[in-house]
Amino acid sequence: MTILTTNALGVTLGDPLFSDLSLTISKSDRIGLVAANGRGKSTLMACLAGTHEATTGEITRARGLRIGHVSQYVPPEALGQTLFDWVLTALPAEQADYESWRVDVALDDLQVPYEVQHQQLKALSGGWQRTAMLAAAWVQEPGLLLLDEPTNHLDLSRISLLEAWLAALPRDMPVVITSHDRAFLDATTNRTLFLRPEASRLFPLAYSAARAALDEADAADERRQANDLNKARQLRRQAAKLKNVGVNSGSDLLLTKTRQLSARADKLEATARPVHKELSAGDIKLGNSGTHSKALITLDDLTIETPDGRMLYRTGQKWIERGDRIVLLGKNGTGKTQLVQRIALALAGQDTGVRCAPSVVPAVSDQHLSQLNGDETPHQAVTSAFDIGDQRARGVLAGAGVAFQMQDTRINALSGGQKARLAMLLLRLAQPNFYLLDEPTNHLDIEGQEMLEDELISHQASCLLVSHDRSFLRNVGNRYWWIRGKRLEEVESPEPFLAEETQA
Ligand SMILES: Nc1ncnc2c1ncn2[C@@H]1O[C@H](COP(=O)(O)OP(=O)(O)OP(=O)(O)O)[C@@H](O)[C@H]1O
Ligand SMILES: [Mg+2]
Incomplete structure (x- = not known):
């Protein structure tokens, strides 16, 4: 069952981040969202959650769909509250009054010790802050969960725990996850969307298998483009020859034929799909200025x-x-x-x-x-x-x-x-x-x-x-x-x- 679709969605911020994205999210989807730094993953998540306006296209959500969005950063207003209270504020007011047990259950599922629950978030490690955000999204009983880099700040045992927690969710609970942790994506997703400025690509596979399929698809694109351009070159050569013969012999038929060949070459060149070039998100360089001290x-x-x-x-x-x-x-x-x-x-x-x-x-x-x-x-x-x-x-x-x-x-x-x-x-x-x-x-x-x-x-x-x-x-x-x-x-x-x- 479809719960959210995007139709020709695009966002341009300075440069186009992504465009013409038509994505369908169904109930059993666990989608990994993958792209280099600064390519628009968090922006797409915010569009899906309804907090960022897309430049083009539209999004249709199932009626009454609640979306739990765990963003990449902790909201500053959370830091002064205890972990428990922050999760409690995610519940609607009357529920917060009478059903605070929901928070207890969520924090218990995520194995948050009692003493941690009652400390202020700013005094807690980054890992506990992320866990609090996940719990706050979860207590709202969302119909779609968006997790933006959920493994940042988590140590290995918490990453394993998060994997287990996701695996234990109802199978019809759709989740979209951005991450740069390959092992985590492999363990938690069944589809992968590679977000690109022109043609994003979706594969019904987890990250590693999807990556291999993407490389194959890119290589096929490259071969197809080389082939098309090669054909176009041959047509142009033929056209040039025919033109000479046509001009010399004054044959209208040959000149018409020449025009037809050129037109076919034009068309091939125009439709030869540009090959996606993965651009680096920038260089990281460090130096070492040396010292005499040992x-x-x-x-x-x-x-x-x-x-x-x-x-x-x-x-x-x-x-x-x-x-x-x-x-x-x-x-x-x-x-x-x-x-x-x-x-x-x-x-x-x-x-x-x-x-x-x-x-x-x-x-x-x-x-x-x-x-x-x-x-x-x-x-x-x-x-x-x-x-x-x-x-x-x-x-x-x-x-x-x-x-x-x-x-x-x-x-x-x-x-x-x-x-x-x-x-x-x-x-x-x-x-x-x-x-x-x-x-x-x-x-x-x-x-x-x-x-x-x-x-x-x-x-x-x-x-x-x-x-x-x-x-x-x-x-x-x-x-x-x-x-x-x-x-x-x-x-x-x-x-x-x-x-x-x-x-x-
Ligand atoms: N006002 C603006 N003008 C131009 N570009 C902008 C503006 N605001 C944000 N951007 C760019 O939009 C992009 C936003 O990307 P977003 O945060 O969605 O990336 P991301 O894929 O989540 O990256 P990361 O992996 O680093 O989290 C960035 O490249 C940012 O530089
Ligand atoms: Mg991001």
């Missing part, structure tokens, strides 16, 4: 605590040395971010017990990219912090994937991945020799994730990373610290941790 950061058996003073673990004696790419492992809420913040504050000059070598030039990025000021423009962000001219600022921004038309609009208007790319650019311009990155792959498309890996490795950057992306942390790390029990342990490999997480 030990960059020293932890003298620190005690790491929650903001309200609960002891989480002790670090033991630990050093971060030049060329170390340390990955910090641990479940959501075990205190990875607490340690990262202690180090970040020390790098900013505060006394937090962490010792930093004087020659360290840090580059720090937190989970929510809060170093970016959303009200500034990308151009202001670059020129106010660095002494580079207007032209060069525009050049580096464009290279990093912030197109000219976006350089003077607020950073908040950028897509999630574009913000992450801008953040990386600002880090590089500071010419750091030590990177402190909390979940740097959130929001980045697959190509962007791979570029970030290559840059960190090829520049032998020294860094401390927090990441839940299995392939990223395996590829990048050369040392691993695992928060286990009340201790921070150095381990040889991340595999025992990963195995424990995915079984949970």
Whole structure:
């Protein structure tokens, strides 16, 4: 049964993001929505949810359809509320009064511990904030669920839990999911829409199989186009020959024939379908400005605590040395971010017990990219912090994937991945020799994730990373610290941790 259709839907924001999209969503569909950063996935989701006006085309929704939309970012007004209260506000007023048990059930299904439910969202990890948004969408009993990058900020066990939660939904519950996590898409979808500016393509397959089908279809398109253009060239050659003969012999018949051949060539050229060229969403580059110090950061058996003073673990004696790419492992809420913040504050000059070598030039990025000021423009962000001219600022921004038309609009208007790319650019311009990155792959498309890996490795950057992306942390790390029990342990490999997480 069809619950939503789009007819020739298109959105142009500066450039066309997508056009002529005719999509049918039926009850049992689990659709993966895939495209590079900034290509309009979140915009399409907002159109489906009815919060963004499409430029062309229309959307028809089944009568009374309720849509649960989990957007890519936490709404700022949620942060001051407790997790429980935020989910409760999603219910209509009279239901909120008499049926708050609905919230209990939803939070129980999503395995949110009681003490977490009653903390303010701003004090909770990104993973719990995402979980709260999912619960808020779910308690409204939607007939269609739209999930925009639901795995961002989730650790591996929460990703597994979300997969299980989605699998346990009624089969006739349609879900649309955007994600850059291939394994997650494979586990949760049965159709894949590759969103493109001209001709988007839909396959009744999960991501990996759909990707193979897409590559085949693109190759077939390319062959067809080459064939058509080749035929057109032959027709033109024939036409030229006939024309000569026709002119010399004064034959009207041959001249007519010549015109017919040219017309056929015109038609073939006009209809030869342009082949889709996948454009990169911009370059990610990092540098490493070098330092003489060997030990960059020293932890003298620190005690790491929650903001309200609960002891989480002790670090033991630990050093971060030049060329170390340390990955910090641990479940959501075990205190990875607490340690990262202690180090970040020390790098900013505060006394937090962490010792930093004087020659360290840090580059720090937190989970929510809060170093970016959303009200500034990308151009202001670059020129106010660095002494580079207007032209060069525009050049580096464009290279990093912030197109000219976006350089003077607020950073908040950028897509999630574009913000992450801008953040990386600002880090590089500071010419750091030590990177402190909390979940740097959130929001980045697959190509962007791979570029970030290559840059960190090829520049032998020294860094401390927090990441839940299995392939990223395996590829990048050369040392691993695992928060286990009340201790921070150095381990040889991340595999025992990963195995424990995915079984949970
Ligand atoms: N006023 C504007 N003028 C021109 N372009 C705009 C404007 N506002 C937004 N955009 C562009 O529209 C696009 C919006 O993309 P959207 O957020 O839907 O992308 P996305 O596919 O979800 O990306 P991501 O993977 O990074 O989340 C971005 O490329 C953004 O730069
Ligand atoms: Mg998006």
